[in-house]
Amino acid sequence: MRAVKAVYEDGNVSLREPVSLKGRHEVTVLIPEPREDGIAATMACAGMLNDLTPEQQRKFDEALSRKVWFSGRGDL
Numbered sequence: 001m002r003a004v005k006a007v008y009e010d011g012n013v014s015l016r017e018p019v020s021l022k023g024r025h026e027v028t029v030l031i032p033e034p035r036e037d038g039i040a041a042t043m044a045c046a047g048m049l050n051d052l053t054p055e056q057q058r059k060f061d062e063a064l065s066r067k068v069w070f071s072g073r074g075d076l
Helices: 038-045 054-065
Strands: 008-011 012-015
Touching: none
Parallel strands: none
Antiparallel strands: 008 012
């Protein structure tokens, strides 16, 4: 399965990227849920690390500095 960008307007979906489908094909369209405003999402997380002990803060900082690897996706 592959995701392609499209625009929905007046009941029609128009693809914004080429696809290699021939003839008639049924497709599945995923509609993203509305997201919180970026500022509201940031404010919801603000201060959540204030209660860490110095040891917890050190471990948190160390975890952030490590290179993360996700199985099947390669190194990020």
